[in-house]
Amino acid sequence: MKHSMKWGAxxxxxxxxxxxxCASNGDSTTATESTGTSSQDPVTLSMAGWSLDxxxxxxxxxxxxxxxxxxxxxEVNEYKxxxxxxxxxxxxxxxxxxxxLYVLKTLKNFFTYQDGGQLLDVSDVAANxxxxxNGLSTYAVDGxxxxxxxxQDSWYLYYDKDLFDQAGVGYPxxxxxxxxxxxxxxxxxxxxxxDDVFGTYxxxxxxxxxxxxxxxxxxxxxxxxxxxxxKPFYDRAVALQDNGAQVDFNTLSTNQLSYQSQFGTQKTxxxxxxxxxxxxxxxxxxxxxxxxxxxxxxxxxxxxxxTTSNPVTFxxxxxxxxxxxxxxxxxxxxxKFLAFIGGEEAGVALANIGITSAYASETVTAAYFAxxxxxxxxxxxxxxxxxxxxxxxxxxxxxxxxxxxxxDMHSAIMSEGTSVDDAIAEAEARVxxxxxxQ
Amino acid sequence: MSVxxxxxxxxxSGKARNKAVGWMFILPNFVGFAILTLVPILVxxxxxxxxxxxxxxxxxxGLENFRRLFGDASFYKALTNTLYYTGLHxxxxxxxxxxxxxxxxxxxxxxxxxxxxxxxxxxxxxxxVALVWNMLFSPDSGAINQGLSALGIDNPPGWTxxxxxxxxxxxxVGTWREAGYYMLxxxxxxxxxxxxxxxxxxxxxxxxxxxxxxxxLPCLRPTTYFVTILLTIQSLKVFDLxxxxxxxxxxxxxxxxxxxxxxxxxIENQFGYGSSAAVVLFLISLAVTIFQFLxxxxxxx
Numbered sequence: 001m002k003h004s005m006k007w008g009a010x011x012x013x014x015x016x017x018x019x020x021x022c023a024s025n026g027d028s029t030t031a032t033e034s035t036g037t038s039s040q041d042p043v044t045l046s047m048a049g050w051s052l053d054x055x056x057x058x059x060x061x062x063x064x065x066x067x068x069x070x071x072x073x074x075e076v077n078e079y080k081x082x083x084x085x086x087x088x089x090x091x092x093x094x095x096x097x098x099x100x101l102y103v104l105k106t107l108k109n110f111f112t113y114q115d116g117g118q119l120l121d122v123s124d125v126a127a128n129x130x131x132x133x134n135g136l137s138t139y140a141v142d143g144x145x146x147x148x149x150x151x152q153d154s155w156y157l158y159y160d161k162d163l164f165d166q167a168g169v170g171y172p173x174x175x176x177x178x179x180x181x182x183x184x185x186x187x188x189x190x191x192x193x194x195d196d197v198f199g200t201y202x203x204x205x206x207x208x209x210x211x212x213x214x215x216x217x218x219x220x221x222x223x224x225x226x227x228x229x230x231k232p233f234y235d236r237a238v239a240l241q242d243n244g245a246q247v248d249f250n251t252l253s254t255n256q257l258s259y260q261s262q263f264g265t266q267k268t269x270x271x272x273x274x275x276x277x278x279x280x281x282x283x284x285x286x287x288x289x290x291x292x293x294x295x296x297x298x299x300x301x302x303x304x305x306x307t308t309s310n311p312v313t314f315x316x317x318x319x320x321x322x323x324x325x326x327x328x329x330x331x332x333x334x335x336k337f338l339a340f341i342g343g344e345e346a347g348v349a350l351a352n353i354g355i356t357s358a359y360a361s362e363t364v365t366a367a368y369f370a371x372x373x374x375x376x377x378x379x380x381x382x383x384x385x386x387x388x389x390x391x392x393x394x395x396x397x398x399x400x401x402x403x404x405x406x407x408d409m410h411s412a413i414m415s416e417g418t419s420v421d422d423a424i425a426e427a428e429a430r431v432x433x434x435x436x437x438q
Numbered sequence: 439m440s441v442x443x444x445x446x447x448x449x450x451s452g453k454a455r456n457k458a459v460g461w462m463f464i465l466p467n468f469v470g471f472a473i474l475t476l477v478p479i480l481v482x483x484x485x486x487x488x489x490x491x492x493x494x495x496x497x498x499x500g501l502e503n504f505r506r507l508f509g510d511a512s513f514y515k516a517l518t519n520t521l522y523y524t525g526l527h528x529x530x531x532x533x534x535x536x537x538x539x540x541x542x543x544x545x546x547x548x549x550x551x552x553x554x555x556x557x558x559x560x561x562x563x564x565x566x567v568a569l570v571w572n573m574l575f576s577p578d579s580g581a582i583n584q585g586l587s588a589l590g591i592d593n594p595p596g597w598t599x600x601x602x603x604x605x606x607x608x609x610x611v612g613t614w615r616e617a618g619y620y621m622l623x624x625x626x627x628x629x630x631x632x633x634x635x636x637x638x639x640x641x642x643x644x645x646x647x648x649x650x651x652x653x654x655l656p657c658l659r660p661t662t663y664f665v666t667i668l669l670t671i672q673s674l675k676v677f678d679l680x681x682x683x684x685x686x687x688x689x690x691x692x693x694x695x696x697x698x699x700x701x702x703x704x705i706e707n708q709f710g711y712g713s714s715a716a717v718v719l720f721l722i723s724l725a726v727t728i729f730q731f732l733x734x735x736x737x738x739x
Binding site: 083087090093094112115116117118249250251253254255256400401404408409411412415417418423426429430433434 | 575707
């Protein structure tokens with residue numbers, strides 16, 4: 001009797017030790033207060049944003065809306081940036097401490113929020129918008145719209161005119177295919193002949209290769225589990241880093257290089273990046289973090305000449321949605337805000353800080369190019385206003401899992417730890433095994 | 439029962455009071471443990487049999503998660519990586535911390551400084567550690583590879599950028615980080631070794647190595663057992679170091695079970711599935727610990 005009790009106590013002790021070993025650290029989430037008053041004016045709504053110091057768009061929208069509606073104030077709360085934003089947002093929503101409005105940072109997670117019932121149905125707001133507002137349909141599920149986009153990015157080719165002149169290479173002319181791009185990168189590397197300056201820079205994200213591959217390859221669909229169409233894109237990327245025309249993936253990830261500093265301090269002559277970089281670059285010139293030089297934007301390289309008149313590129317829209325836990329009295333005010341952010345006034349306000357708004361019109365384009373420092377040449381204007389922008393990912397329950405697998409494939413290929421063919425085959429097998437057969 | 443009634447009563451109430459006092463001592467810690475750790479872990483066991491996307495209710499799916507887990511190639515990769523990490527990390531850290539403890543058990547000048555310095559890595563922020571070591575491990579410009587090239591090694595390993603060397607790199611940093619902590623435990627254990635045993639061995643003609651094997655190690659067995667259990671459990675559940683150093687490594691080279699759970703839960707929003715992986719990790723830790731417990735018990739007897 002006593003012996004087995006000791007045994008039992010011992011087992012419990014062991015179990016407790018093991019259990020204590022399994023304890024995990026919790027991250028503290030910011031508690032946001034929605035200081036809402038009753039249905040009468042004034043109403044204060046809380047909104048989630050990130051990196052408020054370097055991302056002025058949230059406050060800009062809040063201020064522009066407040067100017068038009070003085071009895072509604074939007075308070076922007078800062079959340080973590082990068083991938084952590086969604087983790088924190090999901091945790092706050094589940095805990096019931098999320099703000100009234102929140103930004104849908106990545107389209108990949110839109111499905112999570114919508115499927116989890118964390119977005120209010122705003123179809124009535126969406127119905128009042130017309131086709132000038134891009135990206136609305138991306139947020140529609142089963143005939144209902146759950147968020148309103150305020151920003152629609154596109155990926156362009158940024159190029160440093162001064163470095164091109166120095167190397168004696170001709171500027172992009174809007175007709176470049178991928179072969180032209182790779183050839184120019186090689187010529188730039190030779191012409192620039194400095195250890196630290198590269199022909200082009202490809203950031204570490206999987207989207208730098210996969211986004212354009214998905215958008216431009218005919219019939220490409222990541223949910224099908226066939227990724228053979230990515231092979232030429234990866235072959236080219238690996239060749240560029242092997243030739244020294246671009247910084248290799250291993251160096252940029254261990255040294256944590258940032259694309260802003262690479263292009264902004266003229267360490268690379270070309271950069272394929274999203275349109276949001278224009279605003280960020282101009283801000284950095286202002287603070288002295290980036291150099292001032294002649295630069296321009298050109299359409300991203302295309303597969304062939306057939307899409308030159310309407311270049312195909314990719315990027316997700318960014319939207320704002322309403323937290324269903326919002327006070328009933330504040331729903332109207334929140335919907336008013338959503339009715340504002342996709343319209344022309346918001347578009348002009350965003351253009352004034354260098355953000356590409358979801359609302360597209362001549363007025364917005366004019367406002368954007370009136371900004372100090374934005375390149376004014378015809379090609380840049382063409383790039384800004386003419387493009388077919390495809391969302392980076394389809395909205396689906398399987399997208400997050402497939403993206404994870406593709407992210408592993410990307411790092412395996414770019415670190416040159418696995419050959420392109422092997423990595424693609426492995427990714428296809430994994431998708432079949434882990435996602436499609438569930 | 440009738441003859442020694444009075445003494446039995448006193449003995450019983452004395453025992454009861456001892457028990458009560460005992461419980462009072464552990465109650466504060468136990469209550470905190472119960473609420474913040476035990477209850478969530480019990481919920482975890484429940485969660486492993488459900489499908490939950492963190493919002494709203496969870497759907498009971500029975501053993502479906504486990505069935506899926508055992509057919510999941512990524513899970514096996516994570517399991518292999520975790521066992522690989524543990525298999526190398528535990529002996530290496532044991533050896534390094536024991537060595538450090540023995541070195542720092544003698545009367546050196548500045549002993550307090552050295553002991554503190556050995557402990558520094560353990561209290562440094564893991565993000566800072568990972569950032570700096572990543573730069574040290576940088577294949578072209580890092581100090582380690584430059585040192586190796588200077589020594590004449592032509593093709594220094596790619597460390598965190600290579601699928602074969604990423605895990606050894608993480609193990610090295612893990613050992614560097616934790617050796618100080620276990621060194622402290624060994625130091626405490628070393629104080630319990632009676633000096634007379636050393637003197638007796640010395641007078642019997644034993645050299646330093648023989649003294650180590652035949653006096654120090656046996657006397658240290660309880661400490662070693664304790665350190666090994668702690669070390670094994672910590673190694674099996676390694677997460678933060680891998681996450682900030684390599685985030686699963688090039689491809690899946692350093693994906694570990696805890697990270698697999700995190701990915702399934704927080705990135706792919708499948709909390710039930712992630713929980714089932716966590717349960718498997720718990721069972722493995724439990725099995726290993728029980729095995730070590732029984733092994734030590736048998737050696738004791």
